Amino acid sequence: MKLIWLLVAIVFAIGEIVTPTLTLIWFSIGAFILIFLSSFIDNILIQIIIFAFISITLLVVVTKWIVKKDETYEYDTNLKAILGKTGVVKKEILPNNVGIVVVENEEWTSLSLNGETIEQGCIIRVIKIEGVKLIVEKIK
Incomplete structure (x- = not known):
């Protein structure tokens, strides 16, 4: 029986390598655990039930943990690097109307923080x- 569970584990491991998801690896781990448990449990039906329980439990619990951890992860983007930088108004920013600013040699549409008019040529901070x-906001 140990050889069969080893083959099952290898098949699921190969399946995991071929697919981009972390789904089949839990069944491979379940089969590896059954390699050891099959020494103590002779009934094949009980082994299959234990295999299914271990594999599905790992799949659900670890996947939920990974998803929960991913929800709180803050992805770093290049946009965050622009916060706090200074630039120049290229096209006047009017109350509730967009203007254009140049920050680090890139043009951006922009709005005033306080809804104030910021004239062309003024220095701003993001x-x-x-x-x-x-x-x-306009730097005074």
């Missing part, structure tokens, strides 16, 4: 990003 617009 406060936050909303969608594809920079929210800026």
